[in-house]
Amino acid sequence: DPCAVGEALIFAAEKTGDPFLLKAKDALLKWALSELMAHPDQKELIVPAEALSIDYKALRFAPSLEKIIIHAGVTAFSYAIADFMETHHRKLDVVFEGSLQEWFVRAGSLSGKIGSLSVGGKEQDFYSAAQFVAPEGINCIGRSFFQNNDTLETVVLGPEVTVIGNDAFRGCKKLRSVKVMGPAAIGESAFSGCRVLEEVYLADGVSELGDGVFDWVTTMESVYIPASVQKVGRISHQNDGSCVAPTFLCEAASKPDGWYKEWNLSYYDPRFGLGHGHDHYHQVKWNCKRK
Numbered sequence: 326d327p328c329a330v331g332e333a334l335i336f337a338a339e340k341t342g343d344p345f346l347l348k349a350k351d352a353l354l355k356w357a358l359s360e361l362m363a364h365p366d367q368k369e370l371i372v373p374a375e376a377l378s379i380d381y382k383a384l385r386f387a388p389s390l391e392k393i394i395i396h397a398g399v400t401a402f403s404y405a406i407a408d409f410m411e412t413h414h415r416k417l418d419v420v421f422e423g424s425l426q427e428w429f430v431r432a433g434s435l436s437g438k439i440g441s442l443s444v445g446g447k448e449q450d451f452y453s454a455a456q457f458v459a460p461e462g463i464n465c466i467g468r469s470f471f472q473n474n475d476t477l478e479t480v481v482l483g484p485e486v487t488v489i490g491n492d493a494f495r496g497c498k499k500l501r502s503v504k505v506m507g508p509a510a511i512g513e514s515a516f517s518g519c520r521v522l523e524e525v526y527l528a529d530g531v532s533e534l535g536d537g538v539f540d541w542v543t544t545m546e547s548v549y550i551p552a553s554v555q556k557v558g559r560i561s562h563q564n565d566g567s568c569v570a571p572t573f574l575c576e577a578a579s580k581p582d583g584w585y586k587e588w589n590l591s592y593y594d595p596r597f598g599l600g601h602g603h604d605h606y607h608q609v610k611w612n613c614k615r616k
Contacts, residue, residue, distance in 0.1 A: 374398030379405040385412050397423030400431060407438050416440040425449075426463055433469035433490075455479070455499075459486050466493045468512070475499065483507060484528075489515050491535065505531055513558065517541055529553050534560045536585075545571045549615055552576040557584040561607060562591050574613040 369392045372379060378401035384390060385408065395402055410416055418440040421428050428444045435452075442449045451457055452474065458481045459466070468490035471477060474497045482489065484507030491512035494500060500519045505511065508530035516522060517540040525539075529551045536558035539545065548571055550557075561571065573589060580588070589607040 368392065370394070372396060372399050372402070378402070381405050381408050384409040384417075388413055390417060392418040392420065394420040395422065397421070397427065403431065403433050403435050407434050410438040419443070421445070425460060426465070429463055429470060430465055430467040433467050434472055436471050436474040452476070457481070459483050461485070464488065466490055468492060469495065472496055473498075478502070480504070481506065482509065484530075488512070491515065492517070494519060504528075508532060508553070510556075511535060511538055513537055514540060520544070527551055527554070532556065534558065536560070537562060539571065542571070547572040547574055549574045549613065550576065551615070555581055555583045557581075557588045559585055559588055559590060561589075570607050572608040572610065575609060575611050576613055576615070578612045 366389045367387065368389055370384075370387070370390060371394045374396040376396075376399055379399065381404035383405050384393075387409070390409070393406065406417055406419065416439050420443045421432075423431075423445065425444050428449075437452065439452070442452070452471075453476055455476055455478045457471070457477055457479070461483075462485065464485050465488040466482065466486060469492040470490065472492050472495045474494070477494070477497045477500050479502045480494065480500065481504045486505070486507050486509050489505070489509050489511045491514060493512065493515045494503070495514050495516070496518040497516075498518075498520060500516070501521055502524040503516065503522065504526040506526075506528045508528075510533035511531065513535035514537040515535065516525070517537050520541065520543040522539075522542045523544050523546075525545065525548045527548070527550060530553050531551060532553060533556040534550070534554060537560065538558070539548070539561040542561070550573055552575075570591060589609050591607055
């Protein structure tokens with residue numbers, strides 16, 4: 326069993342055949358790397374419920390690791406898995422024993438950085454698909470979940486989805502169409518850098534558009550904003566010469582109180598999109614009806 330020595334925590338490594346099990350006494354599987362250094366040829370690793378989170382450096386000294394099995398009770402693991410890929414230039418196969426909703430909330434920034442994926446006993450392929458339709462029971466797309474995905478072309482988020490996290494689809498270079506069909510709050514930079522995004526449908530009930538949600542979008546000509554949207558940041562405020570400045574078609578008769586004062590202001594720089602440039606305002610039309 327693991328034991329505490331003063332303030333230091335010792336993580337006991339048990340050879341349980343295959344895979345290898347690291348038992349953690351406290352909530353942070355931080356010193357797993359020291360155990361893995363003693364077993365550099367280990368190919369599989371179980372992370373038990375006792376390790377509520379995995380330190381982002383924990384897998385750096387596991388060069389032969391091929392598969393990681395994560396208990397449902399582990400709440401933070403994505404940085405460690407992403408760091409493994411960046412360190413070893415190889416993708417881990419992942420088995421997550423929790424629910425699909427828990428994966429969508431916890432697994433930020435892993436698109437393109439893992440091999441095979443099993444969640445709740447079922448193989449998943451949404452990272453490699455051209456179309457993503459939110460599965461039944463999913464109410465949140467977590468922060469950075471699909472960030473920099475290179476296969477997504479269309480996204481449909483049904484009425485159960487109430488939260489689209491910051492950077493959720495940021496940098497999806499092939500994404501062309503997004504339909505938000507329910508009362509979602511859309512976080513900061515959720516679609517920033519989706520250069521070929523052309524169509525965005527926001528259903529009645531969408532409540533919030535965060536800062537930069539449409540930054541660096543090259544081709545979108547207009548977007549309809551329903552009257553249900555009560556909070557708006559500077560939703561398209563960083564652009565360059567390659568970006569079309571979309572027209573905002575608003576159902577409201579005038580700017581609601583909860584919208585940022587200069588919500589339609591955009592900063593334009595012909596070189597970088599930042600720094601020494603000039604401001605311009607997106608065209609806005611009020612009292613519009615949905616086509």
